[in-house]
Amino acid sequence: MISVFQDHKFDGILNNKFMKILRIDSSVRIEQSKTRMLTDYFLEQLKNQSDYLLKSRDVGINPPKFPTDEFIKANYTPETNRTQEMKNVLASSNTLIDELIDSDKIIIASPMYNFSISATLKAYIDNIVRVGRTFTLTENGEMKGLLGSKKVLVITARGAMSYEKGEVLQPFDFQENYLKSLLNFLGISDITFVNTEAQDFGTKELKNSNFEHSKNQLSELAKIW
Numbered sequence: 001m002i003s004v005f006q007d008h009k010f011d012g013i014l015n016n017k018f019m020k021i022l023r024i025d026s027s028v029r030i031e032q033s034k035t036r037m038l039t040d041y042f043l044e045q046l047k048n049q050s051d052y053l054l055k056s057r058d059v060g061i062n063p064p065k066f067p068t069d070e071f072i073k074a075n076y077t078p079e080t081n082r083t084q085e086m087k088n089v090l091a092s093s094n095t096l097i098d099e100l101i102d103s104d105k106i107i108i109a110s111p112m113y114n115f116s117i118s119a120t121l122k123a124y125i126d127n128i129v130r131v132g133r134t135f136t137l138t139e140n141g142e143m144k145g146l147l148g149s150k151k152v153l154v155i156t157a158r159g160a161m162s163y164e165k166g167e168v169l170q171p172f173d174f175q176e177n178y179l180k181s182l183l184n185f186l187g188i189s190d191i192t193f194v195n196t197e198a199q200d201f202g203t204k205e206l207k208n209s210n211f212e213h214s215k216n217q218l219s220e221l222a223k224i225w
């Protein structure tokens with residue numbers, strides 16, 4: 001069963017019963033977006049395996065605001081000292097963080113743009129990586145992620161191919177390594193990547209076979225995720 005959670009406040013019964021999945025889309029493409037199609041497919045497969053509640057956050061269509069001078073000042077002001085204006089500045093960031101913290105599992109649908117993630121996904125990340133909320137400083141002054149218990153699936157699509165280890169474009173892949181390091185920083189280590197290559201520049205056969213390969217990977221993953 002799939003339900004939608006629009007409000008991050010759950011009652012206890014729902015909290016205990018259903019796995020809560022946060023889906024983050026970040027393609028600016030609405031139709032024929034490979035990351036959206038593969039994420040839809042994965043959720044369909046998952047539906048056959050388990051009950052879950054789904055929250056969709058589409059930063060491709062509704063990009064979060066970029067941080068501003070006011071945002072930074074408010075963020076670094078201790079919560080108890082924040083003015084109402086500062087609280088207003090941080091409100092949308094807090095909403096994004098609340099729903100992230102409240103989820104058990106996260107799916108990030110990420111198109112490769114210029115060898116990295118989309119600007120809208122970066123804007124989202126700039127909103128959710130905040131001291132005291134998603135990471136903290138320990139007594140030794142070390143930084144520690146606070147999202148440790150979560151599981152993440154990252155579904156990427158790339159126009160070209162040969163980004164795999166040892167291949168010619170591997171040094172250009174600033175997408176997988178960046179997202180992996182960022183999630184590790186937030187304390188998350190259970191991360192799976194499904195990368196779909198050759199979606200724009202390969203032959204039709206290559207494009208289709210890569211897409212089908214990703215679907216097969218996602219079908220298998222849905223049985224154990």
Ligand SMILES: Cc1cc2nc3c(=O)[nH]c(=O)nc-3n(C[C@H](O)[C@H](O)[C@H](O)COP(=O)(O)O)c2cc1C
Pocket residue numbers: 027028029032033034035036110111112113114115116157158159160161199200
């Ligand atoms: C602005 C932009 C930049 C892109 N840069 C790259 C790139 O650096 N490398 C690549 O392999 N494909 C690149 N592509 C192709 C996309 O990764 C490809 O179209 C992919 O399918 C996007 O995901 P989507 O179908 O979910 O939108 C780019 C596409 C756009 C629109």
